[in-house]
Amino acid sequence: MAETNPKAPAAPARVPHQARTAKSKVEVRGVTKLFQRKSDTLEVLRGIDLSVESGEFLCLLGPSGCGKSTLLSIIGGFEQPTSGSVAIDGVEVQRPDPRRIFVFQEYGIFPWASVWDNVGLGLRERPKEEQAHIIRRYVDLVGLTGFEKAYPAEISGGMKQRVALARALAVSPDIIFMDEPLGALDSLTRLQMRGELLRIWQQEQPTILFVTHDVDEALQLGERIVVMSPRPGRIAEIVPVDLDHPRDLGTAAYGRLKNRLYELLGVGHAV
Amino acid sequence: MNFLPYLVVVGALIAIAAASRLRDPLPKYLLPLLVAVIFVCLWQVAADAARYELKDADGQFVRWVEVFPTPRSxxxxxxxxxxxxxxxxxxxxxxxxxxxxxxxxxxxxxxxxxxxxxxxxxxxxxxxxxxxxxxxxxxxxxxxxxxxxxxxxxxxxxxxxxxxxxxxxxxxxxxxxxxxxxxxxxxxxxxxxxxxxxxxxxxxxxxxxxxxxxxxxxxxxxxxxxxxxxxxxxxxxxxxxxxxxxxxxxxxxxxxxxxxxxxxxxxxxxxxxxxxxxxxxxxxxxx
Structure with a gap:
């Protein structure tokens, strides 16, 4: 599989997604997912078409039960669509791939291994020195230097999610799938982690597909927001967010986008 | 009748009551030890109660028969x-x-x-x-x-x-x-x-x-x-x-x-x- 690493040594200024001319990274075509239950069939996803550009930060926003996590699992190769297809770099996705890493809400880091060993999970086949070099770099990038020997039970939830992030970044993935990765954190840690995530994204340039049900989270992070409607899950609208980082939550533009998202989700913003 | 085991039990119970009111951490083995002491005393009491006198045909006392050995024996x-x-x-x-x-x-x-x-x-x-x-x-x-x-x-x-x-x-x-x-x-x-x-x-x-x-x-x-x-x-x-x-x-x-x-x-x-x-x-x- 011919693949060029899109990462340039010096991070170029980010190009808004509309201006990118490269072929899209992820192509989702007509994806449908049915779950067979005892007596009936549950239609989880219907006719999903979606293109994701290389290096894009894309948020999937929707109420719980709208199938956004299922869609992410299908794109990641953990589940198969009932019909339709997903291609990454033009190759159909069949199974999970170490170049595309999932970060789960429940962290998925191993409690029996130290922070150091967790971050090194994907580097097993590299020479020891190289492993150490990479692990040190990403532990530092997520701000966990000094905790290398700690075990997950000894660190906070936010730190665990940093370990999961460092573990994902250490293999230089070209796509990171995040399924409500900040959902288990307290609200202050969540805000702080959003900032960290943006900083890391800008520095490392991976494509990120980020599932959330939090409107503010999607607005703070995403270049585009795919709003999904529930049962069966469909794309209601794809909302571009043309605001520069750091995004000022107090501006009128932000407010208008937020209202728009609430409308699409079918809830009035004024309670 | 031997009162000693009863006295020890009462003493141990008082010690437990007093110890459980203390805020400071207790030595790890203190409470289990006191419970063991109570257990041994109750054993002694039960063993005493269960023994009986063996008598010969004339009704003469021969010796005590233990059906439940005492801690001492x-x-x-x-x-x-x-x-x-x-x-x-x-x-x-x-x-x-x-x-x-x-x-x-x-x-x-x-x-x-x-x-x-x-x-x-x-x-x-x-x-x-x-x-x-x-x-x-x-x-x-x-x-x-x-x-x-x-x-x-x-x-x-x-x-x-x-x-x-x-x-x-x-x-x-x-x-x-x-x-x-x-x-x-x-x-x-x-x-x-x-x-x-x-x-x-x-x-x-x-x-x-x-x-x-x-x-x-x-x-x-x-x-x-x-x-x-x-x-x-x-x-x-x-x-x-x-x-x-x-x-x-x-x-x-x-x-x-x-x-x-x-x-x-x-x-x-x-x-x-x-x-x-x-x-x-x-x-x-x-x-």
Missing amino acids: TVLGMVQPVKDGTLLRYAISSVYRVAAGFGLAAVIGIPLGLWAGWYTRGFEALNPLIQALRPISPIAWIPLAVLWFGVKDAAAIFLIALASFFPIVTGSMTAVRTIPMVYVRSAQNFGLKGFELFRRVVFPACLPQIITSLRMALGIAWMVIVAAEMIAVDSGLGYLIMDARNANYYDRVVGAMISIGLIGVALDLMMRRLERFDEVRWGFSKV
């Missing part, structure tokens, strides 16, 4: 087996048999359980048989064990292996079947498969539960060894109980019982030490 009864080394020798034989049988069960049971837990077909095939054999008390196997192995170590080891095997295999099987999916998914995402997936994820994820099942199995094994030694061999603590009973040395019976309890505690404490390793601590406590 138990200690005195154990002097000889301790002095001549019988107790130590028997304890070593019992521990040796348990170690051999338990080790055998672990060596077979853990891999088998992990295998059957990982492959659904293996589970479906093996589990019904295991669950049907499991409720059969190992004691029910004693006649067959003696028939097959004779009155030898092998018979007892076989029984212990049998007794430990089922908790170990069931525990390992359940451990694999309840691994949180998120670990397996992460591992597969990072390209782990085959033996590496097993070594780096499946086995470590199961280890705390395996250790718990080993602990349970060792407890059961230690209970079964006594029964096995009463019939299937001619040494060991179980044999000591049977032998003392046949010679009417009930003080020695109780002494052997206490030795069994103490060694059981020691074995369990050893198993609990396994829970403290970094690789498994997460499975036993929050931090």
Whole structure:
């Protein structure tokens, strides 16, 4: 599989997604997912078409039960669509791939291994020195230097999610799938982690597909927001967010986008 | 009537009441020690109440008959087996048999359980048989064990292996079947498969539960060894109980019982030490 690493040594200024001319990274075509239950069939996803550009930060926003996590699992190769297809770099996705890493809400880091060993999970086949070099770099990038020997039970939830992030970044993935990765954190840690995530994204340039049900989270992070409607899950609208980082939550533009998202989700913003 | 035990019990109860009001941390062994003191006193009281006078045909007092040896006579009864080394020798034989049988069960049971837990077909095939054999008390196997192995170590080891095997295999099987999916998914995402997936994820994820099942199995094994030694061999603590009973040395019976309890505690404490390793601590406590 011919693949060029899109990462340039010096991070170029980010190009808004509309201006990118490269072929899209992820192509989702007509994806449908049915779950067979005892007596009936549950239609989880219907006719999903979606293109994701290389290096894009894309948020999937929707109420719980709208199938956004299922869609992410299908794109990641953990589940198969009932019909339709997903291609990454033009190759159909069949199974999970170490170049595309999932970060789960429940962290998925191993409690029996130290922070150091967790971050090194994907580097097993590299020479020891190289492993150490990479692990040190990403532990530092997520701000966990000094905790290398700690075990997950000894660190906070936010730190665990940093370990999961460092573990994902250490293999230089070209796509990171995040399924409500900040959902288990307290609200202050969540805000702080959003900032960290943006900083890391800008520095490392991976494509990120980020599932959330939090409107503010999607607005703070995403270049585009795919709003999904529930049962069966469909794309209601794809909302571009043309605001520069750091995004000022107090501006009128932000407010208008937020209202728009609430409308699409079918809830009035004024309670 | 001897009031001393009652006085000691009251004293110990007051000490417990006083100690539990203290805010400072107590010495770890204080409360268990006081409870043990109360237990021994109640034992003394019960033993005193249960003894009766033996009289001859003329109604003349001959001697006291103890149906329940007192703590004092138990200690005195154990002097000889301790002095001549019988107790130590028997304890070593019992521990040796348990170690051999338990080790055998672990060596077979853990891999088998992990295998059957990982492959659904293996589970479906093996589990019904295991669950049907499991409720059969190992004691029910004693006649067959003696028939097959004779009155030898092998018979007892076989029984212990049998007794430990089922908790170990069931525990390992359940451990694999309840691994949180998120670990397996992460591992597969990072390209782990085959033996590496097993070594780096499946086995470590199961280890705390395996250790718990080993602990349970060792407890059961230690209970079964006594029964096995009463019939299937001619040494060991179980044999000591049977032998003392046949010679009417009930003080020695109780002494052997206490030795069994103490060694059981020691074995369990050893198993609990396994829970403290970094690789498994997460499975036993929050931090």
